[in-house]
Amino acid sequence: EPIPSPPAYPIVGHAHTGVIDPVNTAQSYRILREKYGPIYQLNFYGKPFVVVTSQKLVNELCDETRFHKFVSGALEEVRHGAGDGLFTAYHGEESWGIAHRILMPAFGPQQILGMFNDMLDINSQLLLKWERFGPDHAIDPTDDFTRLAFDTVSLCAMSYRVNSFYQEGLPPFVKAMGSFLLECGRRSQTPSLVQGLMRTANAQYDADIKLMVDLCDQIVAHRKSHPEEAKNDLLNRMLEGKDPKTGRGLSDANIRNQLITFLIAGHETTSGLLSFTCYHLLSTPSAYVKLQAEIDAVLGKEPIQLSHLPKLEYLQAVLRESIRLNAPLGMLLLTPEEDTVIGGQWEIKKGTRCGVEINGLQRDQTVWGEDAAEFKPERMLDGKFEALPPNSWKPFGNGARACIGRPFAWQESLMMMATLLQKFDLRFDDPSYHLQLKQTLTTKPKDFKMHVIPRKGAR
Ligand code: MNH
Secondary structure, three states, X not given: OXXXXXXXXXXXXXXXXXXXXXXOHHHHHHHHHHHHOOEEEEEEOOEEEEEEOOHHHHHHHOOOOOEEEOOOHHHHHHHHHHOOOOOOOOOOOHHHHHHHHHHHHHHOHHHHHOOHHHHHXXXXXXXXXXXXXXXXXXXXXXXXXXXXXXXXXHHHHHOOOOOHHHOOOOOHHHHHHHHHHHHHHHHOOOOHHHHHHOHHHHHHHHHHHHHHHHHHHHHHHHHHHOHHHOOOOHHHHHHHOOOOOOOOOOOHHHHHHHHHHHHHHOOHHHHHHHHHHHHHHHHOHHHHHHHHHHHHHHHOOOOOXXXXXXXXXXXXXXXHHHHHHOOOOOEEEEEEOOOEEEOOOEEEOOOOEEEEEHHHHOOOHXXXXXXOOOOOHHHHOOOOOOOOOOOOOOOOOOXXXXXXXXXXXXXXXXXXXXXXXXXXXXXXXXXXXXXXEEEXXXXXXXXXXXXXXXXXXXX
């Protein structure tokens, strides 16, 4: 059976044809999925890209004996900034194994619990800012959640304060990274000959990379010259840690790549999750009311504590459901180890780029039912989440290459939503707002604004 494919142009295939809108890929993939179903093939300058959208097919691609992560396309462009950091390391690259073994324990549950106070420090800065804005100010939650996530990851990972909440615009590093990631996406659809001619864009790209590299080098240099400040943070583990398997440590270049990686991977995604969660709660008053009642029952008027977090079961379901409907990272790239056949009928040659379209997967009606497009946290409660068919919920990726920061992002998000609704009521700025998306490497809501109203008698 040939894999279905939209009409294509000679040479360029589907590049620059509007089939994939680079500033809203999530929407482009939704349109393709609605038209072509569980599997279809695109083609960029002769290179095929096979996209799968159903749980049945994704389940095959998640079999690590048959498929592995494929650093290609926009992800390969990100290597210009993040090099062999964990996120952009090639399959089988030696430095990935070393860094993975050194850093996995640093992201373990105990370590994350130990970051509670630093997370709360940044969390309080956001709440204070919103309180001072007052109920009449239309807040752009995505920008402030980006500040939150960025400041949190840099404080927890390298004990470095960005102080984004004390700056008018977003920090220069965040701006450089945003423009870098957008350009990575664009470059992945531009042939290198043409790319070479784009002088202004290339100069900006190089400048953005330099800004990110310089900041990370500065942080490492500072730590090395002030060893007395060495906390047991991630940076320290990177400088001191030895791989139990090979006995080797991380090179200076690799440490810089990991820092850039954590800053990139660690903030846009979490910001997206928190923004989409606010949107879904505002659109679903019954879930909003239920969640706030849970938070009042668990936290009351007390300052949040670690011991509250496991009791926030409905909040956990809300986050799972929000990230199901809107995964900040929408595509996992994979390739088969050998020529293979999936779904019993579609042939995929070794070396072919394949994509798991997460938003398709996570709205597959055979798994989630006819109401798959609706926000219903209840489907994530009472053991239902654990009983899902394998690989039906994959917002954090797959197997060995799954997200190392998942417990980190989850704790930060639980804390943020709990303290937010403890203290404030949320309102849409525009009650007729319909969700629109915007894209860099990750997806976030576009033009979403809200108001926060201090609750009577709240702390
Ligand atoms: Mn994260 C990999 C999603 C938060 C650091 N992350 C991945 C992947 C997904 C993902 C999906 C797999 C990508 C791929 O297969 O190509 N990450 C998320 C989401 C959130 C998130 C949805 C928040 C919500 N990630 C974080 C945070 C950090 C982080 C926070 C760091 C503090 N993520 C990583 C790193 C990897 C990764 C590092 C690469 C892991 C590896 O391949 O070894």
